Amino acid sequence: MTTHGSLQEAVSARRSSSSAGKSKGAEEKIVAEDITLTAAQLLVRCLENEGVEYIFGLPGEENIRLVDAMRDSTIRFIVVRHEQGASFMADIYGRVTGKAGVCISTLGPGAINLLLGTADAFTDSTPLVAISAQVGLNRIHKETHQVVDLLSMFKPVTKWAEMIVDSASVPEMVREAFEKAQTSRPGAVYLCVPEDIEAISGLAGLRPLARSDKADSMPGxxxxxxxxxxxxxxxxxxxxxxxxxxxxxxxxxxxxxxxxxxxxxxxxxxxxxxxxxxxxxxxxxxxxxxxxxxxxxxxxxxxxxxxxxxxxxxxxxxxxxxxxxxxxxxxxxxxxxxxxxxxxxxxxxxxxxxxxxxxxxxxxxxxxDAEDRKIRNLLREELEYGAHADVYPVKPQRLVSDIRAAMGDSDIALVDTGALKMWMARLYPTYHPNTCVISNGLATMAFAVPGAIGAKLAYPDRKVLAVTGDGSFLMNSQELETAIRERIPFVVLVWVDDAYGLIKWKMDLELGHHSFVDFGNPDLVKYAESFGARGYRVEAAADLLPTLKKALAEDVVSVVVCPVDYSENIRLTGKLGQLTQPI
The missing domain is CATH 3.40.50.1220 (TPP-binding domain)
Structure with missing residues (x-):
């Protein structure tokens, strides 16, 4: 068990680092009062003890006590518009900080919606703690409303997945969840909280467990x-x-x-x-x-x-x-x-x-040697070619070049999955880790917009740019409302080609044609403005850089829409396919 002194030290450390702005009295209440708690309140106090500053999620009938327990805590609860968005916010927060991001949901469909971002964190070795509700233990054994085997669903995409079956085990299980998520090879974990366990009251004498610093493993x-x-x-x-x-x-x-x-x-x-x-x-x-x-x-x-x-x-x-x-x-x-x-x-x-x-x-x-220098020169020449390409729609190389010119060295670009990922990964000069964030374990689409919320909360002093295709953007664009409501400013740059561009590229490359990859888009500027964001449309290649700089300089949520010329895709792979040496 944690002593009053050691827990008070943990609270003091959180007070100095947290941006939640909670009162001193509210924080000291964690350790100063010897009162009975509900299991939900105990769970929240254990999360505070782990240094959790933000939790992303949605309230549901079965987790209302857990959500309500955060009202008097140091934790800022970010209410999202879709649980998938919550999982990506936690995923990217964990990716750029090294501290476990936390997302929560209700049972059944809400928990299932957490799966994608949880799996992304698992395959990208990112620390994440996913918590969902479950039906009460009194009916989990039988066919009943909204029951699915959540543990069996989460186990293949987590390092550890368990269900709390005894309220007295809450401190131990929360401590173990964070230990598993953040140590050795980081990854996602899952904790299932039955509704009747969450509602238990009258708990006394239970406290969060102290975190221990482990000696670093040194090479032999x-x-x-x-x-x-x-x-x-x-x-x-x-x-x-x-x-x-x-x-x-x-x-x-x-x-x-x-x-x-x-x-x-x-x-x-x-x-x-x-x-x-x-x-x-x-x-x-x-x-x-x-x-x-x-x-x-x-x-x-x-x-x-x-x-x-x-x-x-x-x-x-x-x-x-x-x-x-x-x-x-x-x-x-x-x-x-x-x-x-x-x-x-x-x-x-x-x-x-x-x-x-x-x-x-x-x-x-x-x-x-000379061959190594040729490799460097070829990449530099390709980026410079883009910087001077004035055609419209805008060439991918120009988009990459102008993004680099608009962003500071430590600013964060989140690069969604699609054709744009290939161009950004190859050509975007990067000078510090976690400033060009790419998912390549699961390589899932649509993480960039919700992920930008997690990145901005982690580093509020940096500019954050979500670089996404029109296919990915509309999968999680509802989280623009979350960002505006929570006053979390960032910029979205949408590369528009009215198609699933990477699949189109792959089909053209391997089949010689493409099919079933095209779609239509709404007016994305008006769409962004309908949320309360600022919208910009790039009408010429020369407009891209000044528009990006303007949007990034504003302390609001903005969406910049830019048509892209993906005919460069086949030109690039054709050129690379003919190379037998880097000259």
Missing amino acids: PAQITRAAQVLQEATKPIILAGHGAVRDYAGAALVRFSERLRIPIATTFMGKGIFPDDHPNSLGTIGFMQHDYVNFGFDEADVIICVGYDLQEFDPVRINPNADKKILHLHRYPAEIDAHYPVTASVEGNLSAALDGLAAIITPKEGL
């Missing part, structure tokens, strides 16, 4: 020695940094490692920004659906140093098609087994310590 000297031997013998090594390096805050160590050993580095889509794209050792981002410029760097390599790379980010066959390259696996946990990821040596533990330990005992390499 023998592992570093073995990896150093492999790397010392390499003639053409290359580094691949993935999302695990972002989660481990290994950016500074990656720069030191690359600079000292003079080894070029590429990142995955989800690793963008962990190594600055303007660094001379940067080769850009890998993960495009065809053999891209960056792939040539891996073609020539004999050793690939994978730092925080998760196989779900993209298939290792794309960088080691013949399974003949040596792999150094640097991560918090062992590698997945894959025929094209044959690990020669593994270093497990704190990634910064692993990188610094290796760098200290290895002789520097020769550095970037």
Whole structure:
């Protein structure tokens, strides 16, 4: 059990960091009063103890006591328009902060709607705690209204999924949920709260459990020695940094490692920004659906140093098609087994310590060669081509170039899934981690608009831009109302082509034609304005950058609508398909 003193320290820490603006008296009430509680009130106090500042969700008949218990708490409850939106808000909040985002719903259909964002967090290794109601234990055993087996639904897409069957276990189960979500490999967890458990009252003597700081796991000297031997013998090594390096805050160590050993580095889509794209050792981002410029760097390599790379980010066959390259696996946990990821040596533990330990005992390499420099130049030339493309509808390269010009280095762009993701992931220069947020585990559509709410709450001092296609935008555009009501300003940039552009691209590429991918749109400017947002339509390529700058400078919710010329898609894949070397 937590002592009054240790819990008071936790409350004091929350008071200094929370933006909820609750009164001192309300916070001290958590520990100062020795009163009886309902299970719902106890659950909320346990969430406060975990440092939860925001919860995203919807009220329902079966969770009204939990929602009501937040009225007198330090937690800001963000009422959303769809539970899927709540799950994406929690997902992205957890992604950019490293602290578990929390979303809640009622039972049945409400809980099912939480599944998509929960699964996205699970596959992207993002800490998230999903909480839903369930029917009472007195009727869960039989056919009854709104009963589905929620535990069985959530278990495949979470690290841990359990149901509270005893009110006395609330502190332990909440503590375990956050421990599972935030430690080792982060991910989503699920907690199910039956209606009759939530309603229990008269609880006394129960308190949130203290959080414990665990010692960091450091890499073993023998592992570093073995990896150093492999790397010392390499003639053409290359580094691949993935999302695990972002989660481990290994950016500074990656720069030191690359600079000292003079080894070029590429990142995955989800690793963008962990190594600055303007660094001379940067080769850009890998993960495009065809053999891209960056792939040539891996073609020539004999050793690939994978730092925080998760196989779900993209298939290792794309960088080691013949399974003949040596792999150094640097991560918090062992590698997945894959025929094209044959690990020669593994270093497990704190990634910064692993990188610094290796760098200290290895002789520097020769550095970037002419082929590596060609890769950098090709990407730069493609972006510069876009900056000067004045045709309308606007070319994707121009959209990427103008977004970069409008955004500060630390501002956050959330890039939805679709054709635009390929252009942004390949070309958008990124200088800090979690400033170009891409989903590539589940790679779900429609996370960017609700996700922007989570990102802005996490970093209110940064500009936040949701970059989305017209297909994705209308899937969760209702959350514009949430942002306006809650006064959470951000900008949405909609790339409009009246089609599911990525599928159209894929069909044209593989089938030579496309079908059933086109749709119509409402007037998206008027649509945005009907919510109370500001709407802008880009009428010429030259209007894009000033419109973006204007919208980003305003402290309101804005939607910028820009038609895009996706004929560049086939031109790009045709060009890449003809390349046999990066020239």
